Amino acid sequence: MGNYALILAAGEGKRMKSETSKVLHQVCGKEMVNHVIDIMRKSGIQDVNVIVGNGKEQVIEKTKSRDVSYSVQEEQLGTGHAVLCAKAFLEGKVGTVAIFTGDAPLIQESTVASMLKNHAEGGFSATLLTSVIENPTGYGRIQREGEEVARIIEHKDCSPEELLLKEVNAGMYLFDVEELLASLQMLKNNNAQKEYYLTDVIEIMRGKGLKVGAVITEFDETRGVNTRVHLAEAEAIMRRRINTFHMENGVTLVDPQSTYIGADVVIGQDTVIYPNNLLEGKTVLGKRVTLYPNSRIVDSQIADDVTVTSSVILESAVGKKTSVGPFAYIRPQSVIGEEVKVGDFVEIKKSTIGNGTKISHLTYIGDAEVGEHVNFGCGTVVVNYDGKNKFKTVVEDHAFIGCNTNLIAPVTVHEGAFTAAGSTVTEDVPAGSLGIARAKQVNKEGWVQKRKESGKY
Structure with missing residues (x-):
């Protein structure tokens, strides 16, 4: 006995008016289909099959990192037909299969868990997810x-009389695998659209005397x-849900409506986030971090007591008590110390x-290994690229880089060394030395007057 999942992701999604598959459009920084896959996994369902069709190459590319299998629906002949296309995945399995749609990203782990519990305890062959809404026009009634x-x-x-019913079908189900396979063989397409509907499986099961249950949830989850x-x-619903979660867990959001936090972001207690910050991907913020307005942080680890102001940090790590901005x-693959x-x-x-x-202002550092307690003067440039290759620069502990220094890689400034302001350093600077690499100043007296007299000024 096991739990399995089918994710319906074969639809064309014409109304999106997009070259991107509908299920790959993002909500809070994550593709909708990946939201659904992740919720299945969090609910304890590890064996997940994604049914692909239109744009299948795109969908496979964006979901393959989640270790799922695939079934292909070449023709769009209804939800029942889509599940039939996953027959090879289902055959030989014993237990429960969850069938959810890849374009409904708002479903929550607690709801799936409640469905699984109700399904098992009630001895049901099928369990539907439903909602009760005031205006059920257009929805299938329960x-x-x-x-x-x-x-x-x-x-x-x-x-x-049936129009007065307000409980509606969400299109998300649990089925006993063996009973589902048997019922799928009895599906007919004798309707105007000539399609095979998964909802007809419910009627087939009832006709066989099997028990069908339902779990009611909020309509927003089933959208x-x-x-x-x-x-x-x-996006608005999920963002509100995410922000509420963090605030309830000890994070201060000065203006939640203008704070954008991705679904997989982790934030420590007593962190304060001011307006217009965007946190994306697998970003992790430690405790007591302060994000002043207007920063973007993507797939980065920010340690405790860091302050960030109006800056961009991409795929990098920032150590404790560091200030940025x-x-x-800070571009990818950078590691900033404490x-x-x-x-x-x-x-x-x-x-x-x-x-x-300390790298206080107006400085570029690329492909470099910088030691502890180094001081970079204003306007320093690590010249790492010769037009063809990138080279490494090493600046060892306690070095002092004077203002407007160019460090032409590959080069090393050894421990405790200084460079004079305005130097273009092309050779290693030994430990404890002062490197001076600038032309001697020459003053040409009277040059301006002569230029004026020549008519060139």
Whole structure:
């Protein structure tokens, strides 16, 4: 006995008006189908099969990192047909299969867990997810017999009395695998669309005397995304949910409505986030971090007591008690140590910066290994690229780089060495030495007057 999942992700999504597969549009920084896959996994369902069709190459590319298998629906002949296309995945399995849609990213782990519990304890062959809404127009109604589901009635087929029913089908199900496979063989497409509907399986099971149950959840959880308007609505709901979660766990959001936090972001207690910050991907913030307005942090680890102001940090790590910004740019594969100052208009690319180092302003450091307690003067440039190759620069502990120094890689400034302001350093500077690499100043007296007299000024 096991739990399995099928994710329906074969639809074309014409109403999105996009070259991107509908299920790959992102909500809070993650593809909708990956939201659903991740919720299945969090709910304890490890064996997940994604049913692909339109744009299948795109969907496979974006989901393959989640270790799922695939079934292919070449023709779009309805939800029942889609599940039939996964017959090879289901055959030989014993247990429960969850069938969810890849364009409904708002489903929550607790709801799936409740469905699984209710399904098992009730001895049901099928369990539906439903919602109760005030205006159910257009939705299939749930007709019950006691606690069990008698049938699903499409809106167009409802009698006046049935139109008054407010419990509607969400299109998400649990089935006993063996009973599902048996019922799928009995599906017919004798309808106007000539399609095979998964909802007909419920009627087939009821006709066999099998028990069908239902779990009611909030309508917001069951929302499918079919248009860009729906996408924005789902984004707003999930963003509010994410922000509420963090605030309830000890994070201060000064203005939640203007704070954008991705679904997989982790934030420590007593962190304070000011307006217009964007946290994406697998970003992890430690405790007591302060993010002043207007920063973007992506797939990065920010340690305790860090301060960031109006800066961009991409795929990097920042150590404890470091300050970044304003207007700093930390590019991928950078590791910034503890108690470092990365000041205004500083750019760091693929470099390691040791503890206590100060890079206060107007400096570029690329492909460098920088030690501890180094001081970079204003306007320093690590010249790492010769037009063809990138080279490494090493600046050892306690070095002092004078203002407007160019370090032409490959080069090493050894421990405790200084460079004179305005130097272009092309050779290693020995430990404890002063490197001076600038032309001797020459003053040409009377030069300006002569230029004026020549008519060139």
